[in-house]
Amino acid sequence: MDIFLQLTVSGLSTGMIYALAAAGFVVIYKASDVINFTQGDLLLLGTYLIFFAIGQIGLPWSLGVLVTVLLAVAVALAIERLVLRPLIGEPIISMIMVTIGLSSILRGLVNAIWGPAPRSFDSFLPEGSVVVGPAVLSTGRLLSIPIALAVLAALGLFFRHTRDGIAMRAIADDQQAALSMGISIPRVFGVAWALAAASAAIGGIMLAGVVGVSPNVASIGLRVFPVVILGGLDSIKGAVIGGAIIGLLEAYTGGYVGHGLNLVVPYGVLILVLMVRPYGLFGKEIIERV
Amino acid sequence: MSLECGVFHTRYESDMGLRPRPAQRIRLAAFAVFVLVFPFLAGPYWLDLANQIAIATVGAIGLNILVGYTGQISLGQGAFMAIGAYSAGLLTLNLGLPWGVSIALACVITAVAGSFFGLPSLRLKGLYLAIATLAAQEIVEWAMTHWTAVTGGTEAIVVPAPRLFGVRLNSTFAFYWFGVAMAAGTALFAANLFRTRMGRAFVAVRDQDIAASVIGVNLFRTKLMAFATSSFFVGLAGAMIAYYRTIITWERFTLDTSIVYLAMIIVGGLGSIRGSFFGAALITLLPALIANAGRALQDTAPVVAGLLPYAQQAVFGVVIILFLIFEPKGLSKLWGNVKDYFHVWPFAYRRG
Numbered sequence: 007m008d009i010f011l012q013l014t015v016s017g018l019s020t021g022m023i024y025a026l027a028a029a030g031f032v033v034i035y036k037a038s039d040v041i042n043f044t045q046g047d048l049l050l051l052g053t054y055l056i057f058f059a060i061g062q063i064g065l066p067w068s069l070g071v072l073v074t075v076l077l078a079v080a081v082a083l084a085i086e087r088l089v090l091r092p093l094i095g096e097p098i099i100s101m102i103m104v105t106i107g108l109s110s111i112l113r114g115l116v117n118a119i120w121g122p123a124p125r126s127f128d129s130f131l132p133e134g135s136v137v138v139g140p141a142v143l144s145t146g147r148l149l150s151i152p153i154a155l156a157v158l159a160a161l162g163l164f165f166r167h168t169r170d171g172i173a174m175r176a177i178a179d180d181q182q183a184a185l186s187m188g189i190s191i192p193r194v195f196g197v198a199w200a201l202a203a204a205s206a207a208i209g210g211i212m213l214a215g216v217v218g219v220s221p222n223v224a225s226i227g228l229r230v231f232p233v234v235i236l237g238g239l240d241s242i243k244g245a246v247i248g249g250a251i252i253g254l255l256e257a258y259t260g261g262y263v264g265h266g267l268n269l270v271v272p273y274g275v276l277i278l279v280l281m282v283r284p285y286g287l288f289g290k291e292i293i294e295r296v
Numbered sequence: 297m298s299l300e301c302g303v304f305h306t307r308y309e310s311d312m313g314l315r316p317r318p319a320q321r322i323r324l325a326a327f328a329v330f331v332l333v334f335p336f337l338a339g340p341y342w343l344d345l346a347n348q349i350a351i352a353t354v355g356a357i358g359l360n361i362l363v364g365y366t367g368q369i370s371l372g373q374g375a376f377m378a379i380g381a382y383s384a385g386l387l388t389l390n391l392g393l394p395w396g397v398s399i400a401l402a403c404v405i406t407a408v409a410g411s412f413f414g415l416p417s418l419r420l421k422g423l424y425l426a427i428a429t430l431a432a433q434e435i436v437e438w439a440m441t442h443w444t445a446v447t448g449g450t451e452a453i454v455v456p457a458p459r460l461f462g463v464r465l466n467s468t469f470a471f472y473w474f475g476v477a478m479a480a481g482t483a484l485f486a487a488n489l490f491r492t493r494m495g496r497a498f499v500a501v502r503d504q505d506i507a508a509s510v511i512g513v514n515l516f517r518t519k520l521m522a523f524a525t526s527s528f529f530v531g532l533a534g535a536m537i538a539y540y541r542t543i544i545t546w547e548r549f550t551l552d553t554s555i556v557y558l559a560m561i562i563v564g565g566l567g568s569i570r571g572s573f574f575g576a577a578l579i580t581l582l583p584a585l586i587a588n589a590g591r592a593l594q595d596t597a598p599v600v601a602g603l604l605p606y607a608q609q610a611v612f613g614v615v616i617i618l619f620l621i622f623e624p625k626g627l628s629k630l631w632g633n634v635k636d637y638f639h640v641w642p643f644a645y646r647r648g
Contacts, residue, residue: 107616114610
């Protein structure tokens with residue numbers, strides 16, 4: 007039972023980091039129909055920026071988090087303006103390849119600046135652990151769950167109540183109608199990228215606290231795909247629940263089955279969902295079939 | 297074939313020829329002479345690069361048949377190459393088949409596997425298909441590293457060196473001829489494929505699948521055939537790697553491989569055979585050139601030289617993005633522009 011509890015907590019905390027990355031993915035997909043392969047690299051950027059801000063410059067953690075998020079947002083805005091805007095309306099293959107190219111650039115830059123070796127710094131998440139019955143749970147991991155949930159809830163509120171959020175939903179619904187109502191599409195795309203980067207940066211900050219700072223972080227980006235397909239490509243709620251399910255599945259298979267099966271289970275789920283219910287748990291039911 | 301300004305066919309043979317104009321034949325002959333002379337002039341380093349380009353050309357043409365001509369996005373290139381490489385190696389090791397037979401069987405096995413993974417394409421389009429093939433890639437990667445009984449896990453499989461008439465074929469010089477023959481054969485097959493009913497059906501599915509099915513193209517069969525044909529050559533490329541390196545490791549067939557091949561056909565030109573070759577050459581040479589630059593800078597600017605391995609990754613991304621923004625039709629189109637400029641020179645002529 008104690009193992010079960012431990013696996014649940016670690017699964018949920020990983021799952022919430024997936025959810026943060028996935029939420030960014032969903033925001034961009036909803037607004038601009040771009041599938042974003044750079045999501046993992048935005049996470050990577052987040053972990054290295056927080057390391058830079060706290061570990062290298064020595065900022066207090068609150069300021070460090072702020073600087074990290076702002077820098078990540080600046081990078082995302084630059085990406086949107088310089089690379090994605092000229093490609094609006096291009097075929098899917100171009101969109102996929104352009105974000106793959108971006109991902110390669112970001113990874114190369116991070117490696118060039120900070121080197122390929124893992125780095126470490128004094129974690130800003132509280133050390134130590136909480137004992138619940140027979141199980142020992144790390145405080146950092148426990149704490150990351152409510153933080154992520156708060157960020158995701160804020161994203162949800164943004165979509166429901168702010169002008170930009172509503173504009174984004176309008177564009178997702180019908181781009182032409184939104185345009186004719188005077189909604190500025192470039193602005194909304196910019197906001198979408200900024201939000202995605204902010205959410206990924208927070209995910210990266212938590213990763214830095216829970217797992218550590220290393221180039222391997224980028225590989226988490228691929229886990230976004232099972233999460234968003236399971237949850238539905240255009241649903242923030244789906245990202246949260248999909249993230250939790252995939253995180254838990256990974257933790258349980260890793261803990262009880264082993265053999266590295268936890269690495270492949272999410273993709274098995276992905277294929278299964280695509281076969282049975284391609285729009286996922288909460289996605290809109292329009293998928294073009296042939 | 298497209299109609300060109302200033303070209304008048306007077307016989308059916310010339311109308312149907314793959315390269316009907318004298319200029320085209322001269323260019324082809326010049327290229328052939330270059331290919332024949334090259335191995336006698338180049339050292340082993342450049343020969344090795346040429347061999348890699350030959351293998352990459354086979355793989356890129358294979359991928360282009362699927363992505364560029366049929367419009368089915370695949371991120372599973374690495375997985376298909378792995379299936380080709382492992383089955384070519386394991387057939388020889390476990391069943392004692394001669395290497396030629398193993399390679400041929402490996403191509404067929406990959407074609408079958410490719411059509412299996414292509415099954416989702418019947419229901420899924422565009423980005424859903426891309427994500428499905430991504431999952432296939434991850435699953436095959438996992439199988440390579442964890443299905444120890446068959447693939448040897450993370451340990452390398454050593455394949456016996458191929459021999460032809462007593463000559464070891466995996467030396468750079470000997471393999472060059474094999475590689476060029478395979479690449480030329482693949483290119484010729486693909487060039488002719490798109491003059492057949494099946495090949496035209498591929499293109500029709502890419503351009504407008506619903507219209508294609510209305511005019512009587514069987515989407516199910518066509519897409520499966522596209523996956524099978526494409527995978528056949530991708531498997532061939534994998535098998536060639538296995539017998540060229542005589543060692544099979546899973547690291548050669550990761551998602552990065554899939555991305556590199558996609559980059560080749562993007563940079564070279566989607567839906568273009570010569571583009572596949574151009575892209576294969578550029579993407580293979582790029583890291584080599586950067587590495588050379590690094591060695592040259594080692595003494596004068598060691599800091600820059602130290603950064604170059606990472607810059608390599610960034611440059612790869614920059615090249616993809618620059619092509620997508622400024623020349624989405626790739627090197628093939630750039631080359632076409634040059635040719636068109638001289639086509640009816642000194643008169644201005646721009647094709648479509």
